[in-house]
Amino acid sequence: MNNSNFSHDGIHDTFTNLAAPNYFYEELNRLVARYERSQADFRIINITFADIKNGHESEVLEMAALLRNLLRGEDLAARLGMYEFGLLITGSHYESLIQRIAEGWKVSVDNKIVLNFKIGEPQKGLSTLRLLNKMDESQ
Numbered sequence: 001m002n003n004s005n006f007s008h009d010g011i012h013d014t015f016t017n018l019a020a021p022n023y024f025y026e027e028l029n030r031l032v033a034r035y036e037r038s039q040a041d042f043r044i045i046n047i048t049f050a051d052i053k054n055g056h057e058s059e060v061l062e063m064a065a066l067l068r069n070l071l072r073g074e075d076l077a078a079r080l081g082m083y084e085f086g087l088l089i090t091g092s093h094y095e096s097l098i099q100r101i102a103e104g105w106k107v108s109v110d111n112k113i114v115l116n117f118k119i120g121e122p123q124k125g126l127s128t129l130r131l132l133n134k135m136d137e138s139q
Helices: 021-038 057-070 092-110 128-137
Strands: 040-048 076-081 084-090 115-120
Touching: 021 040, 021 076, 021 084, 021 128, 040 057, 040 092, 040 128, 057 076, 057 084, 057 092, 084 092, 092 115, 115 128
Parallel strands: none
Antiparallel strands: 040 084, 040 115, 076 084
16 A cells, blocks of 8 residues: 555545545634634544554555444545544534444454544634644643
8 A cells, every 4th residue: 555545636535535635634724714713613533553554454444434434424534644544523422433433443353453543622713733733742
């Protein structure tokens, strides 16, 4: 698996059929702007495979399928890196979603790959870049 699996249209990841990084970050900018205007609640969830260096294409596809099955139509899932996924979740149901992802993952891969989750929460006056940096600093 290599970076040629990412689409060149900036919208889709051709390997997983999830959103591509460019589209994810455009949508994140829109959500941050909407939050500044009207406090429309959302969360960023970052999911990474722990301690994986190469291979595992079937697990990447398994995660993509799991995310497609669990997310609502108004939410967005993207593959951001080889073993990294980003979710943009509107509203406040993100905790139960994380739990369902973790449970579904354990069933599908039999605990072979551990997942790391990070959650980003918008704050008034916090730019998109600062929000992402804050996520990297925590947890």
